[in-house]
Amino acid sequence: xxxxxxxxVGELRREGLRVSxxxxxxxxxxLAHGGxxxxxxxxxxxxxxxxxxxxxMEAFDRVFERFFxxxxxxxxxxxxALLEEAIVTMEGDMLGTNPEMVNENMSLAGVDAGLGPEDxxxxxxxxxxxxxxxxxxxxxxxLKDYQGAMAAxxxxxxxxxxxxxxxxxxxxxxxxxxxxxxxxxEAMQDAVSRMMLRLKKDIRRVKNKxxxxxxxxxxxxxxxxxxxxxxxxxxxxxxxxxxxxxVVLCDVSFSVSHASQFMLLLLHTLHNRLMDVRSFVxxxxxxxITEMLSTAPINTMLEAIDSGDIVDLDANxxxxxxLQTFKNKFLDNLRGRPAVIFLGxxxxxxxxxxxxxxDQLREKAGYMLWLTPEDRTLWQRGDCLIDTYGAYxxxxxxxxxxxxxxxxxxxxxxxxxxxxEHRSRRSADAVEMEQDDDYRSYYSRGGQVSTPGLDAEGRxxx
Amino acid sequence: MMNxxxxxxxxxxxxxIADEAIATAVFLALRMxxxxxxxxxxxxxxxxxxxxxxxxxxxxxxxxxxxxxxxxGKALYDWEYGKQLLYTQMLRTQLDNQLSSAGDLRDxxxxxxxxxxxxxxxxxxxxxxxxxxxxxxxxxxxxxxEIDRSDDEFxxxxxxxxxxxxxxxxELGVLExxxxxxxxxxxxxxxxxxxxxxxxxxxxxxxxxxxxxxxxIVRARVPAICDExxxxxxxxxRKARDLNLRKPPSVSETLDWAEVLxxxxxxxxxxxxVANTVGVISKHQADLQKVVELAAxxxx
Numbered sequence: 001x002x003x004x005x006x007x008x009v010g011e012l013r014r015e016g017l018r019v020s021x022x023x024x025x026x027x028x029x030x031l032a033h034g035g036x037x038x039x040x041x042x043x044x045x046x047x048x049x050x051x052x053x054x055x056x057m058e059a060f061d062r063v064f065e066r067f068f069x070x071x072x073x074x075x076x077x078x079x080x081a082l083l084e085e086a087i088v089t090m091e092g093d094m095l096g097t098n099p100e101m102v103n104e105n106m107s108l109a110g111v112d113a114g115l116g117p118e119d120x121x122x123x124x125x126x127x128x129x130x131x132x133x134x135x136x137x138x139x140x141x142x143l144k145d146y147q148g149a150m151a152a153x154x155x156x157x158x159x160x161x162x163x164x165x166x167x168x169x170x171x172x173x174x175x176x177x178x179x180x181x182x183x184x185x186e187a188m189q190d191a192v193s194r195m196m197l198r199l200k201k202d203i204r205r206v207k208n209k210x211x212x213x214x215x216x217x218x219x220x221x222x223x224x225x226x227x228x229x230x231x232x233x234x235x236x237x238x239x240x241x242x243x244x245x246x247v248v249l250c251d252v253s254f255s256v257s258h259a260s261q262f263m264l265l266l267l268h269t270l271h272n273r274l275m276d277v278r279s280f281v282x283x284x285x286x287x288x289i290t291e292m293l294s295t296a297p298i299n300t301m302l303e304a305i306d307s308g309d310i311v312d313l314d315a316n317x318x319x320x321x322x323l324q325t326f327k328n329k330f331l332d333n334l335r336g337r338p339a340v341i342f343l344g345x346x347x348x349x350x351x352x353x354x355x356x357x358x359d360q361l362r363e364k365a366g367y368m369l370w371l372t373p374e375d376r377t378l379w380q381r382g383d384c385l386i387d388t389y390g391a392y393x394x395x396x397x398x399x400x401x402x403x404x405x406x407x408x409x410x411x412x413x414x415x416x417x418x419x420x421e422h423r424s425r426r427s428a429d430a431v432e433m434e435q436d437d438d439y440r441s442y443y444s445r446g447g448q449v450s451t452p453g454l455d456a457e458g459r460x461x462x
Numbered sequence: 463m464m465n466x467x468x469x470x471x472x473x474x475x476x477x478x479i480a481d482e483a484i485a486t487a488v489f490l491a492l493r494m495x496x497x498x499x500x501x502x503x504x505x506x507x508x509x510x511x512x513x514x515x516x517x518x519x520x521x522x523x524x525x526x527x528x529x530x531x532x533x534x535g536k537a538l539y540d541w542e543y544g545k546q547l548l549y550t551q552m553l554r555t556q557l558d559n560q561l562s563s564a565g566d567l568r569d570x571x572x573x574x575x576x577x578x579x580x581x582x583x584x585x586x587x588x589x590x591x592x593x594x595x596x597x598x599x600x601x602x603x604x605x606x607x608e609i610d611r612s613d614d615e616f617x618x619x620x621x622x623x624x625x626x627x628x629x630x631x632x633e634l635g636v637l638e639x640x641x642x643x644x645x646x647x648x649x650x651x652x653x654x655x656x657x658x659x660x661x662x663x664x665x666x667x668x669x670x671x672x673x674x675x676x677x678x679i680v681r682a683r684v685p686a687i688c689d690e691x692x693x694x695x696x697x698x699x700r701k702a703r704d705l706n707l708r709k710p711p712s713v714s715e716t717l718d719w720a721e722v723l724x725x726x727x728x729x730x731x732x733x734x735x736v737a738n739t740v741g742v743i744s745k746h747q748a749d750l751q752k753v754v755e756l757a758a759x760x761x762x
Contacts, residue, residue: 022661030490030494033494034489034490034493041486044482044483044486045486048487048490048664048665052499052657052665054502226543226544227543227544228548230543232543
């Protein structure tokens with residue numbers, strides 16, 4: 001029976017499910033319990049023990065169907081029956097024995113002739129591995145052993161590409177695919193949640209420091225009431241927690257739409273989780289989409305953008321006009337020194353640049369970042385105004401794929417949080433330092449991103 | 463020995479209509495002594511399963527409601543500072559006697575140290591839900607509710623408890639469970655639970671029930687509703703679930719609605735009835751309109 005389960009688990013892994021040796025052992029255990037006495041359905045038993053996420057249910061059912069209809073290969077026996085039979089054969093040995101015996105593999109030895117004593121040894125030794133203590137390499141070796149003569153696992157069809165290295169696909173001709181497939185969405189969510197995990201540590205550190213302040217006398221006394229007012233537990237004054245604010249302006253014209261999509265998706269995922277984001281899209285005119293981002297599903301919104309319902313896509317992009325609109329409509333009610341991100345190629349179609357708006361925006365913004373999908377070598381050609389605009393920004397970066405975008409945004413967040421901390425510390429000192437930083441000196445020419453610590457896995461495709 | 467059909471029957475007696483997957487999960491959890499992690503939309507009976515199990519198996523229910531920022535002081539154990547302090551005060555004369563005979567300071571400190579374990583004994587330990595369920599004489603149902611609301615740290619804290627059924631207390635050492643409780647963890651899926659925790663549990667996904675089972679649930683919980691009306695209700699609600707509402711009506715809403723209809727002595731669903739009672743089944747203003755429209759289209 002173990003061989004059947006092992007092969008089945010191998011199938012599942014090939015389908016992209018993550019099944020640990022411990023879980024396959026559970027499955028064998030469960031079959032011994034349920035199959036022997038309760039006669040529960042084998043499928044239900046296996047699903048309970050092997051599948052650990054609702055998303056994997058469907059894949060499991062598919063594999064189960066396929067595996068147990070193809071298993072005997074010419075033997076002409078129904079495999080589900082085969083499994084039942086194996087269980088029934090075991091019954092004789094098993095009845096009257098302690099269920100714990102299943103773990104020992106003693107009574108099972110005779111059941112399956114194809115199972116050598118070495119295999120049993122393997123199975124037994126697997127139990128001793130503490131998964132949390134292992135690094136990847138060792139477990140991989142163990143898994144290979146466990147899978148026996150199984151072919152090397154193929155990349156799963158569910159994750160066709162490494163999500164972080166997935167490049168922005170340049171749209172083919174005029175036909176643009178604005179809509180994300182479920183896989184892309186999933187991959188993106190995955191990438192973002194990993195980014196969140198990395199960021200979390202920094203944020204927590206900042207927050208801990210934030211809480212370290214003066215003693216809140218009343219709260220401390222209240223909290224220590226049951227200790228006879230002896231202040232064992234201190235309650236500190238909390239500083240007002242403030243989410244960093246972010247304002248994003250995305251160009252959605254044909255030339256950069258592929259990058260904008262990912263930016264929007266990223267924002268959609270991040271919105272409200274970490275920070276307050278105000279998002280705008282523009283081509284020739286500027287529209288705020290913050291409300292839409294938080295209510296509508298991402299694909300609906302992309303469709304709306306794509307069909308030109310929100311901004312007219314047929315017009316040529318006009319950064320000057322957009323900046324003018326931004327100044328007139330939104331600049332006055334920007335609050336809390338937000339970080340401002342522009343995403344666009346700054347190709348202005350020889351319209352008026354209106355870069356003075358950026359100068360004003362500069363006074364309101366804590367940080368300004370310009371992201372462009374174009375290579376540095378192309379900046380001097382044609383109608384590109386990036387040098388003009390870039391002079392007002394703290395940084396100009398080239399982003400070409402999700403990983404670069406993720407790294408930059410992650411970096412930005414970290415800076416924002418650190419700045420928040422910095423600011424609160426400064427105000428605590430109650431010393432208003434004259435900050436006469438010349439922002440122009442911050443203008444970094446390098447396309448190199450200062451790289452935050454990243455796991456080796458994510459780096460490999462850099 | 464109980465099998466899964468017995469469990470199904472048992473749950474039915476407690477008013478909980480289980481399907482095969484649920485019964486199998488409970489059966490295995492009892493036999494393999496592994497926790498169950500239940501996921502699913504709100505209101506399908508995740509917590510209800512734990513409550514019913516506690517009632518029908520006659521295991522006391524120990525409930526731990528998770529929230530953001532929950533820690534070991536709230537979940538596992540805590541020290542009772544006040545009591546420790548009080549005892550120190552009261553035993554002062556005793557201590558004085560003990561120490562007065564001490565020759566020098568070093569001796570006094572040593573004597574005091576030898577008595578230290580007195581103050582970190584189980585006397586001064588406040589048992590929080592997890593430890594309480596481990597140390598109770600009778601096997602209990604440990605319900606860890608809405609684990610997705612807690613933080614990662616808390617999840618990590620539970621790993622030891624759930625895989626080995628023990629709690630490590632630095633001052634006391636390892637406390638093993640006297641009885642392995644039937645642990646049930648529920649999650650609404652607002653946050654991904656870590657794989658480490660999933661691996662230690664049986665995973666059960668409870669979805670909205672099939673029509674037939676939902677009718678049975680209604681009949682079992684609200685017997686006043688006639689069979690025909692129950693079918694009509696369930697049919698309508700299943701259509702409502704496909705409407706892409708912000709909060710689709712769940713089993714708990716079905717039961718509430720059945721209750722309301724039985725109080726109002728309704729014998730047949732009409733658009734007017736739905737419009738009057740729509741607040742019971744949908745809880746968002748945007749949803750109300752959609753449900754009323756559906757009623758007009760389906761029942762009118």
